[in-house]
């Protein structure tokens with residue numbers, strides 16, 4: 413019978429537990445397999461062949477560095493203090509290792525049950541996986557396009573995976589999404605990115621950037637249309653509106669590219685909270701006007717510009733997103749309504765404000781520059 417076992421984790425890769433540990437660090441076990449990787453080099457080279465285990469479940473725990481794993485043609489980055497599990501029977505592969513890396517691979521029961529995927533099955537390009545999903549955007553567009561003019565146009569979609577953008581765009585007929593190219597990501601991208609921006613490596617064209625899991629639910633497709641609204645805003649007057657703002661001009665002079673995210677706003681000021689609460693709640697233009705007047709009085713010129721900018725840019729996208737969700741029978745996005753208030757509060761407040769304006773003057777939301785003017789100085793009219 414084996415003894416109680418207590419060791420420090422070594423500064424090299426080894427088997428911590430298994431049938432025949434190579435040295436005295438490892439615990440001999442016929443049931444528990446734990447492989448410890450601690451290395452400055454990738455151990456998979458260009459990536460493993462996809463394989464599965466017939467009987468054992470497998471788990472990777474990342475302590476430091478990151479791994480990119482592929483499951484069913486989709487790639488996931490597993491970062492520090494994250495873990496992932498592959499159930500028995502599921503094909504998977506570690507396709508990339510970003511060292512220095514420290515990971516634990518645990519597999520149980522510890523039996524030799526590895527099956528490699530057949531080559532022809534394994535070599536289907538991952539790029540073939542998304543065209544069918546993207547094709548569904550055409551069907552959804554048909555049911556929602558009357559909601560707002562910005563839904564009339566579909567934009568390129570870049571799937572972010574393994575530090576790459578896989579760019580899909582409309583074919584020349586405009587009837588079909590096709591894979592066009594793969595480019596390195598120009599900057600660090602958040603793991604579950606949902607965004608729209610002009611992509612330098614794709615001719616500065618506006619691109620919706622998402623990860624492949626966006627297609628897991630219908631709401632994910634709505635997210636893509638939310639980003640398409642931003643693409644349309646960008647092409648249809650956003651720069652013009654931005655240039656009219658002192659806060660944007662000052663940021664440009666200061667080379668501050670993050671002001672839209674980081675502007676210090678007095679979210680905690682009691683008079684702001686009180687005024688903004690009614691922007692979040694009231695239903696009509698007449699009811700909202702006193703609160704708007706009050707906001708302009710209590711906020712500095714920069715803070716007021718910042719608020720209206722967020723309300724217009726994200727509030728419009730949220731307003732359209734929620735109209736789509738109602739049409740498709742999905743719950744509306746209500747994020748940002750609760751205290752403590754934040755930038756996201758303006759997404760909810762902007763959507764509510766726009767809904768009130770839309771009730772009074774339905775043509776207004778189709779002209780997004782005029783919509784901004786009205787949101788900016790609604791209290792004066």
Ligand SMILES: [Zn+2]
Pocket residue numbers: 638642726729
């Ligand atoms: Zn948005």
